[in-house]
Amino acid sequence: MSARQITLEVLRYRPESESEPVFQSYSVPCQKEWVVLDALNYVKDNLDRTLSFRWSCHMAVCGSCGMVINDNPMLSCKAFLRDLPDHIRVEPLQNFPIERDLMVSLDDFMDKLKSVKPYLIPKQPTADPDGTYKQSSAQLKKFKPFAMCINCMACYSVCPQYGLNDGFAGPAALALAHRYNADSRDQGRRAREDVVASNTGIWECTFVGACSEVCPKNVDPAAAIQQTKIASTVDYFKDLLMPSGRKIAHPEGDTT
Amino acid sequence: MNNAPYIRPMPASWWLRQGRYVRYMIREATCLFVGLHALVLLVGVYRLSQGREAFEAFLEALWSPAGQLISAAILIMAVIHSVTWFNLTPKAMPLWIGEKQAPGWIIVAAHYGGWFVVSVIVLLLAGGLS
Amino acid sequence: MARSHKPVVWGLFAAGGTASAFLVPVLAITLGFAVPLGLLSPTDLSFDRVYSIVSHPLGRLVLFGYMTVCFWHAAHRTRTTAHDVGLHNDRVTMIVCYGAAGLSTVLAALFLLSL
Ligand code: SF4
Numbered sequence: 001m002s003a004r005q006i007t008l009e010v011l012r013y014r015p016e017s018e019s020e021p022v023f024q025s026y027s028v029p030c031q032k033e034w035v036v037l038d039a040l041n042y043v044k045d046n047l048d049r050t051l052s053f054r055w056s057c058h059m060a061v062c063g064s065c066g067m068v069i070n071d072n073p074m075l076s077c078k079a080f081l082r083d084l085p086d087h088i089r090v091e092p093l094q095n096f097p098i099e100r101d102l103m104v105s106l107d108d109f110m111d112k113l114k115s116v117k118p119y120l121i122p123k124q125p126t127a128d129p130d131g132t133y134k135q136s137s138a139q140l141k142k143f144k145p146f147a148m149c150i151n152c153m154a155c156y157s158v159c160p161q162y163g164l165n166d167g168f169a170g171p172a173a174l175a176l177a178h179r180y181n182a183d184s185r186d187q188g189r190r191a192r193e194d195v196v197a198s199n200t201g202i203w204e205c206t207f208v209g210a211c212s213e214v215c216p217k218n219v220d221p222a223a224a225i226q227q228t229k230i231a232s233t234v235d236y237f238k239d240l241l242m243p244s245g246r247k248i249a250h251p252e253g254d255t256t
Numbered sequence: 257m258n259n260a261p262y263i264r265p266m267p268a269s270w271w272l273r274q275g276r277y278v279r280y281m282i283r284e285a286t287c288l289f290v291g292l293h294a295l296v297l298l299v300g301v302y303r304l305s306q307g308r309e310a311f312e313a314f315l316e317a318l319w320s321p322a323g324q325l326i327s328a329a330i331l332i333m334a335v336i337h338s339v340t341w342f343n344l345t346p347k348a349m350p351l352w353i354g355e356k357q358a359p360g361w362i363i364v365a366a367h368y369g370g371w372f373v374v375s376v377i378v379l380l381l382a383g384g385l386s
Numbered sequence: 387m388a389r390s391h392k393p394v395v396w397g398l399f400a401a402g403g404t405a406s407a408f409l410v411p412v413l414a415i416t417l418g419f420a421v422p423l424g425l426l427s428p429t430d431l432s433f434d435r436v437y438s439i440v441s442h443p444l445g446r447l448v449l450f451g452y453m454t455v456c457f458w459h460a461a462h463r464t465r466t467t468a469h470d471v472g473l474h475n476d477r478v479t480m481i482v483c484y485g486a487a488g489l490s491t492v493l494a495a496l497f498l499l500s501l
Contacts, residue, residue, distance in 0.1 A: 097261035203392040223347035236393035268472030291460025327418025334410035341407040375412035
């Protein structure tokens with residue numbers, strides 16, 4: 001089998017010796033069916049053991065191998081070489097601090113995910129003796145697409161609003177909030193509101209729409225955010241007209 | 257030496273770096289022409305309130321080459337606004353028919369249809385239904 | 387963190403975006419090109435005819451509402467876009483944009499009432 005010679009131009013950052021990132025090129029003999037992650041592993045195994053990057057499952061479910069490949073953030077395990085030119089530029093995800101080479105800092109993203117209370121907040125415990133909350137397939141359909149996120153952060157990488165203001169909760173976290181808000185078993189919308197409907201929540205979004213274009217799981221965060229904007233606007237004016245409505249619909253008693 | 261995580265700066269020209277961001281900026285810029293259109297209406301109403309001569313002078317200015325240039329700019333940018341606005345409606349307002357989510361193109365097509373009907377009605381009304 | 391008051395301006399922005407998407411192209415054609423191109427006759431846009439339409443209570447109300455949402459649509463989008471291109475003093479941008487929209491709204495009301 002003949003190998004295809006590909007030039008990988010990788011952005012490297014070694015904090016112990018460099019004050020800013022630099023590109024380094026590797027010439028990699030690649031097999032036809034390889035993905036970019038395979039090429040990176042070839043470099044690591046045969047050319048340069050110091051190259052650092054994250055990966056785990058190699059099948060587009062773990063979400064840890066997200067990186068910018070020729071200007072587009074993707075899962076490197078899903079970026080087939082047959083779809084790419086002979087010269088491939090690989091960079092860490094945009095808008096995140098680079099820790100080393102292709103690895104970025106996850107802390108801010110994790111905090112954002114936590115901040116939207118991404119778990120079921122039922123109004124009262126289920127009456128079902130087996131302790132489950134029943135749901136029909138029709139009810140499941142309402143939020144299923146928004147539950148497919150694998151936390152790869154590709155959407156944050158292309159979101160200019162996150163780049164301009166890192167206080168912004170960002171696409172995946174807001175899509176996750178919408179996923180629970182749209183769940184028939186959940187009554188936590190008002191409890192999420194303080195983060196979701198704040199100035200650093202949905203209102204920071206200007207519907208650039210790039211997040212939905214790059215999402216490898218077709219989550220469509222942009223749609224989730226616009227739908228939340230409409231729902232929050234309705235809530236806002238409802239509360240103006242009926243100020244008492246808010247307390248009742250606030251199951252956690254969360255007033256902070 | 258051990259440096260902190262490196263934060264890449266975001267230049268003010270970030271939106272020139274990718275086609276999708278340039279298209280986004282053009283979309284956002286259409287709002288200036290929507291505003292300009294409303295200002296033209298505002299001036300028109302003002303001139304109307306000043307009487308016949310003032311209003312006719314307003315129309316004359318509007319139909320002068322310079323006025324037509326402004327109208328043309330408004331028209332072009334307004335069409336970009338309409339198209340981008342309608343194309344995004346399925347994301348903001350998904351339509352559920354029974355248990356199924358209707359395909360987005362139906363919502364978009366309905367908006368284009370409405371746009372056409374509204375435009376024809378306005379033109380017919382302006383022409384005194386003739 | 388507190389809930390934002392953005393729904394007020396965002397509501398106007400969205401209403402203006404929708405109204406203008408439907409109406410600006412046809413209005414730009416009607417006012418700017420229809421008569422010069424012969425699509426409409428000059429009498430269709432004569433002072434008497436336009437005056438009677440615009441000064442009708444319904445005409446005033448519709449025109450006021452339409453102009454208002456257009457102004458606020460433009461103001462809000464200009465504000466966010468200013469931030470996008472690097473004008474990060476949002477308070478100043480906000481005062482300029484919403485101030486202009488507010489002033490235009492008041493003027494529209496005054497002009498329409500003076501008919
Ligand atoms: S929403 Fe999509 S792009 Fe964003 S983190 Fe989740 S899977 Fe990745």
